[in-house]
Amino acid sequence: MRDAPYPERPDPSPQPSPERERGPGASEAGEAGYNFAYLDEGTKRMIRRAILKAIAVPGYQVPFASREMPMPYGWGTGGVQVTAAILGRADVLKVIDQGADDTTNAVSIRRFFARTSGVATTTRTTEATIIQTRHRIPETPLREGQILVYQVPIPEPLRFLEPRETETRQLHALAEYGAMHVKLYEDISRHGHIATTYAYPVEVAGRYVMDPSPTPKFDNPKMDQSPALQLFGAGRERRIYAVPPYTSVRSLDFEDHPFRVQEFTEPCALCGASGHYLDEVVTDDSGGRMYVCSDTDICETRVAEAAR
Amino acid sequence: MYVAVKGGEAAIDNAHRLLAEARRGDPDVPELTVAQIREQMALLVDRVMAEGSLYDPDLAALALKQARGDVVEAVFLVRAYRTTLPRFGASIPVDTGAMAVARRVSATFKDLPGGQVLGPTFDYTHRLIDFALAAEGATEPAAETEPRDDASTCPRVTDLLAQDGLIEPSPPDDGAPAGDLTREPVDYPADRALRLQALARGDEGFVLGLGYSTQRGYGRTHPFVGEIRVGDVAVEFVPEELGFPVPLGRIRLTECQMVNQFKGSGTAPPQFTRGYGLTFGQSERKAMAMALVDRALRAEELGEPVVSPAQDQEFVLAHCDSLQATGFVEHLKLPHYVDFQAELELVRRLRAEFEQTRDRAEMQKAAE
Numbered sequence: 001m002r003d004a005p006y007p008e009r010p011d012p013s014p015q016p017s018p019e020r021e022r023g024p025g026a027s028e029a030g031e032a033g034y035n036f037a038y039l040d041e042g043t044k045r046m047i048r049r050a051i052l053k054a055i056a057v058p059g060y061q062v063p064f065a066s067r068e069m070p071m072p073y074g075w076g077t078g079g080v081q082v083t084a085a086i087l088g089r090a091d092v093l094k095v096i097d098q099g100a101d102d103t104t105n106a107v108s109i110r111r112f113f114a115r116t117s118g119v120a121t122t123t124r125t126t127e128a129t130i131i132q133t134r135h136r137i138p139e140t141p142l143r144e145g146q147i148l149v150y151q152v153p154i155p156e157p158l159r160f161l162e163p164r165e166t167e168t169r170q171l172h173a174l175a176e177y178g179a180m181h182v183k184l185y186e187d188i189s190r191h192g193h194i195a196t197t198y199a200y201p202v203e204v205a206g207r208y209v210m211d212p213s214p215t216p217k218f219d220n221p222k223m224d225q226s227p228a229l230q231l232f233g234a235g236r237e238r239r240i241y242a243v244p245p246y247t248s249v250r251s252l253d254f255e256d257h258p259f260r261v262q263e264f265t266e267p268c269a270l271c272g273a274s275g276h277y278l279d280e281v282v283t284d285d286s287g288g289r290m291y292v293c294s295d296t297d298i299c300e301t302r303v304a305e306a307a308r
Numbered sequence: 309m310y311v312a313v314k315g316g317e318a319a320i321d322n323a324h325r326l327l328a329e330a331r332r333g334d335p336d337v338p339e340l341t342v343a344q345i346r347e348q349m350a351l352l353v354d355r356v357m358a359e360g361s362l363y364d365p366d367l368a369a370l371a372l373k374q375a376r377g378d379v380v381e382a383v384f385l386v387r388a389y390r391t392t393l394p395r396f397g398a399s400i401p402v403d404t405g406a407m408a409v410a411r412r413v414s415a416t417f418k419d420l421p422g423g424q425v426l427g428p429t430f431d432y433t434h435r436l437i438d439f440a441l442a443a444e445g446a447t448e449p450a451a452e453t454e455p456r457d458d459a460s461t462c463p464r465v466t467d468l469l470a471q472d473g474l475i476e477p478s479p480p481d482d483g484a485p486a487g488d489l490t491r492e493p494v495d496y497p498a499d500r501a502l503r504l505q506a507l508a509r510g511d512e513g514f515v516l517g518l519g520y521s522t523q524r525g526y527g528r529t530h531p532f533v534g535e536i537r538v539g540d541v542a543v544e545f546v547p548e549e550l551g552f553p554v555p556l557g558r559i560r561l562t563e564c565q566m567v568n569q570f571k572g573s574g575t576a577p578p579q580f581t582r583g584y585g586l587t588f589g590q591s592e593r594k595a596m597a598m599a600l601v602d603r604a605l606r607a608e609e610l611g612e613p614v615v616s617p618a619q620d621q622e623f624v625l626a627h628c629d630s631l632q633a634t635g636f637v638e639h640l641k642l643p644h645y646v647d648f649q650a651e652l653e654l655v656r657r658l659r660a661e662f663e664q665t666r667d668r669a670e671m672q673k674a675a676e
Contacts, residue, residue, distance in 0.1 A: 063493040068391040073632050074639025098646045107316035135646045164622055166496050197650035216650040236632050238493040262653050294646055
């Protein structure tokens with residue numbers, strides 16, 4: 001399957017292809033006493049129904065009966081439930097947090113699925129069929145057949161303008177997004193810039209204004225017309241929403257203040273890439289800094305290629 | 309160096325081992341048994357059952373042991389277990405009027421059928437540390453309790469008031485199945501049954517603070533404790549194949565009926581209204597606070613202005629759950645360096661622009 005033009009959605013056969021690596025301690029059936037990928041099939045069906053509705057109405061927040069998961073709210077329970085509901089035995093799962101596969105929570109979620117489903121896991125963006133993420137979109141362009149699952153803390157883009165669910169629901173129904181534009185305009189008049197740097201609001205398919213989750217606005221352009229399916233899960237707030245493949249995702253802006261992404265003046269100190277989102281790492285207590293790729297997979301791949 | 313974020317897997321494993329060690333404490337001190345926690349930390353166990361929405365004292369005690377005594381963590385363990393349990397149906401409503409009361413007090417009537425029963429309460433203890441308790445093995449003289457006549461009924465105070473039409477009647481049972489906020493997302497506005505469900509599993513501290521705020525004028529409800537009762541009730545279930553109720557067992561509950569002023573409206577004569585609180589186990593503080601908040605949340609229904617946090621159901625219901633609250637507060641300790649980097653870049657740019665403007669202004673001033 002790796003030679004296919006793009007990672008295909010797994011076939012329904014229960015046997016995983018043998019060449020894939022198995023997670024540590026993973027068994028065919030997953031964790032004893034629990035269903036495949038932890039959630040019971042009834043719950044998965046409920047979540048899949050919400051996902052299908054979300055795909056049918058891009059950018060619309062679909063309420064779902066979020067379950068209490070064995071990890072805390074705020075740790076990605078929404079993303080975990082979405083992943084659990086769509087995961088098949090032949091899937092290859094990648095989990096990133098802050099762009100990195102080796103941050104503690106990414107490790108923890110990857111192990112959770114390795115343990116409860118026994119699916120193969122990977123750190124390679126190109127090999128994954130499902131990528132669960134917190135705060136980043138991989139630098140490697142995604143392809144058809146891949147699914148990006150976002151962990152979402154506050155799904156409502158209007159929440160900080162209007163805390164009431166009853167109100168925001170109505171605003172969405174009427175496509176009344178004036179307040180958001182006023183907020184962005186006020187930023188410009190006060191600071192000369194739109195002072196939103198992450199969770200930057202987008203308009204999906206020309207209709208709903210959507211929170212892209214707290215990814216830096218650097219990643220917003222990657223959402224537009226993406227060949228991959230993008231699913232968003234908010235466990236605590238009990239909402240699922242989606243951007244189907246090849247859907248327009250426009251970052252809100254003004255004609256005279258067009259949307260701009262962050263620019264980094266230095267290349268990555270490890271792989272030399274420019275045009276990637278970088279982490280600033282403090283190297284000493286006298287102002288020493290280095291900048292390195294936040295996406296560990298692409299950085300390691302480039303370093304390995306350069307060494308060859 | 310950059311390797312600081314590497315090795316997450318080994319670090320997590322070691323953290324778990326350290327946690328296990330810390331949980332056990334000094335191995336020279338005997339290990340707690342679940343039965344000891346259940347019997348001697350009973351009110352703590354009750355709180356974990358109430359907020360965990362699962363009546364199982366042994367499981368709650370075990371969760372407390374595993375959680376090193378952290379209430380919210382223990383509630384978390386119970387909830388995560390509860391969510392995996394199959395639902396085979398709903399019991400018929402428990403009859404608290406038929407409760408075998410261990411304690412029952414009314415603040416509105418000096419005496420009443422069934423009497424005032426103090427029961428096990430801290431209310432009149434002097435809060436002096438009892439150093440004798442530090443010496444284990446002491447036995448207390450047995451309490452003298454009046455033998456209760458099983459036939460003696462203990463009618464609810466609100467039922468007594470209702471006979472004269474002085475208090476609003478209980479809403480009739482419409483036969484509709486009760487909602488379940490653990491199975492369906494809350495749709496605002498939520499009905500009273502769902503609100504009570506949320507409050508019953510809500511964080512005791514949060515509900516207490518909200519209830520207190522109504523007493524201090526933020527949505528005042530002029531409350532009287534009509535009655536608090538603590539005791540055991542039978543839980544009965546009607547299996548479809550039998551068609552008649554069979555007892556499943558008994559559970560201990562605390563019920564609070566708050567009686568509140570209501571001046572009446574164009575359509576309703578002046579009469580007392582109610583706030584209701586019910587919790588697993590013995591927790592009068594929680595049941596009373598819940599009753600205050602329940603009444604405050606009925607503001608709209610009773611035509612009162614909604615101006616205070618305790619009257620605002622979106623505010624109360626969205627924030628009363630200890631797991632949701634702790635999750636979102638504590639998630640701030642997860643890495644956020646990608647977003648922080650984005651903010652750093654913006655602040656640096658804004659500061660550079662600020663300094664440019666200031667320098668230009670100063671040069672202009674010097675030139676003048």
